[in-house]
Amino acid sequence: MADLPNPDLPFDEPAAAAPPGAPMRRADDLNEWSGDARARLQSAIVLLLMAGLFMALPFVLSIGSVVFLPPVIAVVITIVLAPLADRLTRFGLPGMLASLIAILTMAGVIVVALALILQPAFDMADQVPDMLNVVGRRFAELRGNLAWINDFNRQLARLTGHTTREVVLASPSVIEQVAFATPSVVLETLLTVLMTFFMIETRIRVKRRLQNDVQNPNASVRIAQVMRDVQDRVAGYLLTVAQINFGVGLIVAGGASVYGLSAPIMWGGLAFVFNFLPYLGPLTMTGLLALVGLGTASSVAVGLVPALAFLALHAIEANFVTPAILGARFTVSPVSILLAISYFSWIWGVLGALLSVPVLLIIEALLENLGRPNLIGFLLGEPLFRGAPASVPDSGFVEPES
Numbered sequence: 250m251a252d253l254p255n256p257d258l259p260f261d262e263p264a265a266a267a268p269p270g271a272p273m274r275r276a277d278d279l280n281e282w283s284g285d286a287r288a289r290l291q292s293a294i295v296l297l298l299m300a301g302l303f304m305a306l307p308f309v310l311s312i313g314s315v316v317f318l319p320p321v322i323a324v325v326i327t328i329v330l331a332p333l334a335d336r337l338t339r340f341g342l343p344g345m346l347a348s349l350i351a352i353l354t355m356a357g358v359i360v361v362a363l364a365l366i367l368q369p370a371f372d373m374a375d376q377v378p379d380m381l382n383v384v385g386r387r388f389a390e391l392r393g394n395l396a397w398i399n400d401f402n403r404q405l406a407r408l409t410g411h412t413t414r415e416v417v418l419a420s421p422s423v424i425e426q427v428a429f430a431t432p433s434v435v436l437e438t439l440l441t442v443l444m445t446f447f448m449i450e451t452r453i454r455v456k457r458r459l460q461n462d463v464q465n466p467n468a469s470v471r472i473a474q475v476m477r478d479v480q481d482r483v484a485g486y487l488l489t490v491a492q493i494n495f496g497v498g499l500i501v502a503g504g505a506s507v508y509g510l511s512a513p514i515m516w517g518g519l520a521f522v523f524n525f526l527p528y529l530g531p532l533t534m535t536g537l538l539a540l541v542g543l544g545t546a547s548s549v550a551v552g553l554v555p556a557l558a559f560l561a562l563h564a565i566e567a568n569f570v571t572p573a574i575l576g577a578r579f580t581v582s583p584v585s586i587l588l589a590i591s592y593f594s595w596i597w598g599v600l601g602a603l604l605s606v607p608v609l610l611i612i613e614a615l616l617e618n619l620g621r622p623n624l625i626g627f628l629l630g631e632p633l634f635r636g637a638p639a640s641v642p643d644s645g646f647v648e649p650e651s
Contacts, residue, residue: 323444369512380544407490479614494524
């Protein structure tokens with residue numbers, strides 16, 4: 250009986266073309282290449298979908314800020330108040346009572362701080378127009394020295410035929426804006442407080458359940474580790490920065506009192522609050538000090554003293570004190586901080602800017618436990634999380650590879 254042709258070979262290629270005894274691996278190689286190409290195509294599609302989601306997410310979060318902003322604020326506050334609630338539960342207090350006391354403590358601190366800052370700030374706001382007039386007169390001489398620039402612009406506009414037109418847009422008054430914004434602010438505040446209360450109480454119950462879980466200890470240990478890492482990173486950072494900012498506020502209050510600025514406690518409180526916002530906060534504080542100094546001092550040189558003194562204090566704090574206290578554990582890339590500030594301030598304004606660093610720390614803590622994404626390798630067909638933890642037997646959770 251004649252030998253039948255090999256069905257795995259193409260019709261136009263004889264079987265004798267293969268060397269004697271050589272294995273037929275052409276189909277395997279083709280399947281392997283097809284698998285790599287398919288994996289790369291799937292990776293590219295997933296990355297494009299992720300990029301589209303990242304670009305669409307700001308619009309969704311901005312439009313639905315009433316829905317999305319309170320949970321984010323509640324998560325950050327829950328992480329900050331968790332150590333206090335845990336300490337209260339060690340004294341034998343029920344979880345709900347410990348959560349309520351923690352929230353009332355935070356509310357009391359906020360009310361006292363606002364009472365010390367807002368009332369003098371409102372009084373100073375009434376003096377801002379007069380300060381601006383004084384600052385304008387101070388820089389009138391400088392503008393006079395640069396008057397040739399205005400003359401040049403006018404001559405250029407006359408030659409090109411362009412004229413400057415002033416457009417005045419009608420806008421609601423401050424009282425109308427406050428009246429329109431008050432219902433939304435009250436609703437978001439109530440939602441945030443309620444969510445924070447239930448999140449703290451739920452966290453206490455989940456922690457107790459994990460401690461008593463004997464059916465799945467590996468999963469319990471893994472969840473507890475993630476919760477502890479997120480809490481230690483975010484709460485540790487915020488509480489440490491709060492202590493540093495408190496010291497900065499004391500120094501600013503003392504300097505304002507020595508210089509003769511009104512309401513030195515207000516200036517210390519503003520320095521404490523603005524210092525939570527990296528880069529932009531100190532710049533805002535410097536601008537306020539420069540405005541008040543130039544608007545109340547007898548000369549430009551004397552008026553710039555408070556702003557220059559604060560810049561020197563901020564330079565010492567940012568370059569020596571904060572790195573020495575926080576150390577490498579809480580080191581975050583300045584580029585990541587600026588991107589987070591611009592991203593969340595675009596979505597939620599001032600609140601988004603204040604929440605940007607805590608949210609960034611939460612994301613980094615979660616990535617350290619899940620594994621950082623390998624975007625370049627993912628395009629080439631590798632796993633998205635190259636160092637992703639391996640699975641643990643009898644558990645739905647993972648442990649890092651040795």
